[in-house]
Amino acid sequence: MALRLYNSLTRSKEPLHPLTPGIVRMYVCGPTVYNYCHVGHARAYVCFDMVVRYLRQCGLQVHYVSNITDIDDRILTAAAQSGESARAIAERFTQAYFEDMQRLSVLRADHHPRVTDTIPQILDLISTLVDHGHAYFVDGDVFFDVTTAPQLGELSHQDPEQQLAGARVEVDVRKRDPRDFALWKSAKPGEESWPSPWGAGRPGWHIECSAMSIAAHGPQLDIHGGGIDLIFPHHECEVLQSESATGKRPFSRIWMHNGHVMIDQVKMSKSLGNFFTIREVLAHHPPSVLRFLLLNTQYRKPVEFTPEAMVEASKALLRLQQGTFQLASSASAGVTEASSQWAPLAAAIASYTTAMDDDFNTRDAIATLFTLLSAYAQDAPKLSAADATTALAFLRRVEDVLSIGLFATPGSPQWASTSPLPAVPSAIEDAEVMRLLAQRDAARARRDFPSADTIRRQLSEAGIEVQDVGGTSTWRRR
Template sequence: MLRLYNTLKRRVEEFKPRDEEEGRVTIYVCGLTPYDYTHVGHARTYIAYDILRRYLEFRGYKVFHVQNFTDIDDKIIARAKEEGKDPFEVAEFYSEAYLEDMDRLGVLRAHLYPKVTEHIPQIIEAVQALIDKGHAYVLDGDVYFDVTSFPGYGKLSGKNPEELLAGARVEPKPGKRHPLDFALWKGAKEGEPSWESPWGRGRPGWHIECSVMSVSYLGMGFDIHGGAIELSFPHHENEIAQSEAWTGKSPFVRYWVHTGLVTIGGEKMSKSLGNIVTVREALERHEPDALRMLFLRAHYRQPIDFTWEALEEAGRALRRLRIALEVASKESEGPPREGDIPLEGLAEAVRNTRRRFIEAMDEDLGTPEALGA
């Protein structure tokens, strides 16, 4: 019986998918904003979800995995200006680079990679529905979600709006009803991509994009949604509010699964801080499975402080594991020798190892314990 930590409930609980009788599991993972090369902090999240998906399939489930690309964003626009390119060209280039990096890391491709720019009509329709229901308002060409209109705002974080406001970076805008109100639609700026809407030309806000794409392909109440823990607020908190307000249905998601931060020198690895190590840099010095081993040796919810020394040790651990497997394989193929475990004893040892592995993985994907099995 698989048990997963659900951020919404703040506990480990039995995993029961929506379509349990059919053995089908639906997953939505927040994807990249493609304006630069993928760093190892990103890789940690996508490797964790790759492990989750592979384990679900190992346990007999049929998984449908959706992961978006946020292919229009302030950072993409800024990068395009720096490079003298079209924003869509920049987004396409770094989206492909991401896929190449994940292929090298052995991460299974999602079944679907929806892009924001392919879903503008659906996003506009959702924003209009929120306005019609009294959950959103127009302000100088922008559209904002009114957090006070949704009584459950803050339930993912376990805090009320006032508590959330104390530690939040808010979007400044004179005339907002509440400081935490967030943009569903942003009015057009000169020289930036924009689309026609009932409120004038503009483009979607970040949060509404994931709500529309996930619900479009998986429906309300799908099984697993997640990404890195830093997305839990405000992004995932806002997704819950707008999705449940838009559809009038609850829950938006059954299980919220988040991965821990990757730090470097004790600070979050971030492009804005300039302390990133790209996947490509890591793979110039180490094989892909060494990076996977680095992440497997820690529980997916624990923070990891990245160092080259830790990656080197993960590579050594990988080599020891391979040697053990090679020796075991050769021993099983040759004739029995004095002191060897009898075949029936070997079979029992294999069964026990498999059992301990499954027990470890069933308990919230306990990869460190599974490796020790």
């Protein structure tokens, strides 16, 4: 396997050599559940879902852990504003997160630990840091002492001396060094809190990921992922805490960071208010189209999210689905162990593998699909069922990784459409569409074109667009 992945720590592409041969320990920073996830979150989880799927297809056993941060300042703020309990808010948005991910075909991680279930491990980790002189206590709060960690700046590649030059946040005067960060925060009256040796409180922002990763994977892991905005301070702090507590380096062998989703060339973010939630987008587009859009750019590059981009994505995806549909209809159902001499297929398999092995270049991988389907369209008349069947097997393998609905059936929820899907099911049911289409096919077979056209017009008025592809008809909701 010639797989190479970009490591933010070394700033270069490296082969993957897991701590335990054949087994990949992987952790991805999950959401803080105080609101619905937006397209930016979707990108992160779709990208890492693709990574996990591809690694598994390469024969690696991936142990994938992704946390739920269900206690945090922002959740407490939301609770104070709405009057709801922090726990209720966290629970509600945790469920929403899982629903959104399921619709986007993001597989569940093997384990989704929650911060509130990990408090004992967090307290242990903080105690260890205090005992070893890496952390100190100041009236209710515990801070990490950055001067005890020589690896400061290693992951973010910052000169530690320069780090405060552009600081945007006011520095807590109780810190010994302005760069120190909170491991434990004392509770204000009424806030959800846990008892600790330092008084009632809750974990600081960074410690939970260290604790959960160590609990699940041990002191070291192979791949740690998240959005590029997490490199600093979040992941930098994780490195300092984890390595100082366990004495093992590196905490993670490979750090992977996905690029942002942009709106008008600016990062989509909650604080700027320029975001679309996943459910807003999915109210108007098939989930496969959003997933396709996100995977149609290499995961480290920024991706522009616009209505036009969604339309273009749906057109491109529709072509792939149409092509796959035609290929499937010419493949022989009985042939399973097919072999093919068809050159474009071998070329497609080779370039797909090269693209994916090169730090998961899904954009390039998708380009090979267009090339393959276009070659198929040209060569179709002279190809055997075995050729088609082998090509189809390849497309299935691709679909297992990308999960963009290549094998969607016409009219199904994953079938791309350029216009919004109705939020509520339209007046006409799928079964009724199928029945009318069967009637129309029969009419066409006996060359009764006026009847066929009447049915097509009738369906069109119900918002169903019918397309004749080869011998079969496909349809989609407009």
